[in-house]
Amino acid sequence: MNSKIKWLREKMKILNLEGMIISNPVNIRYLTNIVAEGILLITRKENIFLTDGRYIEEVQNILTIDDGIVVHEFKEYTKDEYENFFMFCENVGFEEDYVTYAEYKEYMHKYKVNNFQETEKMLEKQRMIKDDEEIQKLRKACKITDDCFNHLINYIKVGQTEKQIALEIERYFKLNGAEGISFDPIVASGKNSSKPHAVPTNKKIDLGDIITLDFGCKYEGYCSDMTRTIFVGYIPEEAKKVYDLVLQEQIKTKKELKEGMNIKTISKMVENNFKINGYDLIHSLGHGVGLDIHELPIINSKNDMNLKEKMVITNEPGIYIPGKFGVRIEDTVLIGKEISENLTKSSKEYIIVDKQ
C-alpha cells in the first residue's frame, strides 16, 4: 500500500473508523494519484475505487500493485455489493465538508452503515504537510510562474488591455509545460489595482499605471501563486511609498515564517505595522497551497496555530487605496525548520515595463 493510504489506515484506527468513503476528487488524487470521477471506499481489509467506464483504462494505468486498490465500474457494482461492502464496519467516516446533504442521505441508503461519522477535514489537515514529491511539483509550478513573469516584463506594453495580458498568461502556461492556470489571473491596472479581487477588463494599459499581476499555474495537479506589482513607464511618487511599505512587510513576514511560529501573531504583526502607517490589511495575509489553490492553513489573525516544516503557504500583504491604486506582493513559501524558502523567486525590485 502507498504511504498516504497507510497513513489514512493508521488514522482510521486511532479514530475508531472501520471504513471510510472518500468522495472529494482532490483527496482521491492526493491518496492515489487518480484523476477521474469516482469514489474511493476503504475498509481495514480492502480499498476499492468505483468509477465510470470511460476512466477504467486510465485508472488502471496509474495504479500499481503497491497501491493495493481494486478498480470497479459503477454500473457493474450491484446493490448487494454496496450494502455488503461495509458489512463489518460499525463506524464509517465521510467528508462532511464535501458531501452534499442529498449525497449523505444517498450514502445512508446505499451502504446500510450503522454510524456515519464526520471526519473534520482530516485529509485536508494532513495535506498541509507536503512530502518531497509534492514539494518537487510545487517547485516546478513556481519555476514556470517565474518564467512567465520574465516573459510578461518584456511582453507588456502601453495600449494592451488587461484581458489581453491575462490571456497571454494563460497561453504562456499552457504552451510551456503547465497543465494550465491554477486560478483566473488578476491583471489590474491603474485604479483597478485598488480592488484586491479585480477581474481583467478591457481597460488599456497607460503610462504611469501600476499593474497588479496575481497568477499561478498547475503542474501535475500542484498549484503556484505569485503576485508582483509593476510600473508602466515610470514610478509615481505616491505609489513608490506604498510599494516600499508593502515590500518591507512582505520581507519581514518571510523572516518570521518558520516551524513553530504562530500564524495569528505573524498576521497581527503585519496588521499593526500597516495600521501605524495609516493602512488596513483588508484580506488574509496568506493561505496554504497544494492540490488546491486555497487550502489549509489560512494565514490570518484569527488562526491561532503554529507553522510546521514542509507546509507551503503564500505570503501576500497588500494595501489598497480606493479609487487610486493598490499594491500587493506575494510569494509561495516552503516552511522550513530554521528558515523558509520562497519557491517563487521573481525579483521584487521596482520593475518598470515599456520604459519610453
Next chain:
Amino acid sequence: MNSKIKWLREKMKILNLEGMIISNPVNIRYLTNIVAEGILLITRKENIFLTDGRYIEEVQNILTIDDGIVVHEFKEYTKDEYENFFMFCENVGFEEDYVTYAEYKEYMHKYKVNNFQETEKMLEKQRMIKDDEEIQKLRKACKITDDCFNHLINYIKVGQTEKQIALEIERYFKLNGAEGISFDPIVASGKNSSKPHAVPTNKKIDLGDIITLDFGCKYEGYCSDMTRTIFVGYIPEEAKKVYDLVLQEQIKTKKELKEGMNIKTISKMVENNFKINGYDLIHSLGHGVGLDIHELPIINSKNDMNLKEKMVITNEPGIYIPGKFGVRIEDTVLIGKEISENLTKSSKEYIIVDKQ
C-alpha cells in the same frame, strides 16, 4: 418583487414552506441577477441577501426597488438576527443538492429552524423553462460561438497543436464580447477524436485528420454549446460515411424536438438507428443549457419526460471508433411548440480546412 421571486413565493406557498435558504450562487443569480458570494434568505414577509463587505456596493447597484431585497453584510448580522429571521416559520426549505452536510448542520445551529425541508431541485426544474430575456442572452452566446467557428475555419492550419487551437477559442471569446468559455474547449484531432471527452494535447494537426471542436462561451452568465467535426486537407472515405450517419441522425432528432415529445423515445430512436448501423451511442444525446453548461433536463433514454416550449437543450449525437476517429455534431436548440430552432447556426456541410 421581480417575477422570478414572485414565482418562488407562490411555489413556497404550495409546498407549505414559510421560509427558504438559497445558497447555490447560480440559483441566486437566476432569481436576483446578483453575482456575488452570499446567501439569500426568504420568508413570506421579506427577502434578504447576506454578503461580504467587498460585494455590498456592486450588489446594491444591481438590485432595484422592484426586487424587494434588503442587503446586509455578514459580519454585521448578529447571532440573534440569524436566530430570529425564521422565527415564525415552521418549515424552511434548503437546497439539499448544493448544501454540504457540514453546512446543513451549521444552518440547523444558526437559524434554529424547527423543520428544514428538502426542495428536490425545485429551482433547477424551474430554470428549465427560459423567459424571453434569458433566451436573448442564450441567443447572443450562440451567435458569438458561430462567429468563433467562422474564425476557426480560417485559422486552423496543419502543424498547429490542439492546445494552440483551444487557446485561440478562448482568446476569441474573451476579446469578442463573451465573458469567457462556458467549459474547457475540446479540440480532438486524428485518433484523439475517438475519445468523447478528450483534453487538448500537444499533438499537431495533420493532413487527413478529423478534428472535433466542442466549445461554447458565456454571455451575461448564459452558456452556449456547439460541436462541429471538420476535416483537414481532404475527407477520408471511412470518415465520410460516419459523418453522414451522425449528421442524418442529428437532423432527424432536431425534427423530433418540440413541445410534448418524449425525451426517452427520441433518445431510443437515435440509439436504435446507430445500432442498426453497428454503432453505439455511448453518451447522452444532450442536456439542458442555461446559467450552467449542464442543467436539467438530461436528454437520454432513461429520462421519461416530455419536452416543453422554451426549454433550451443540446442535440449532440456522436460515434466513436476506438483507436481510429470520432464524429460528433451538436447544436444548442430552443424548443418550440411546433418547431424548434437551432440557436447555433454554423454550417454542417463538409468543412475542409487548410485545403492544400
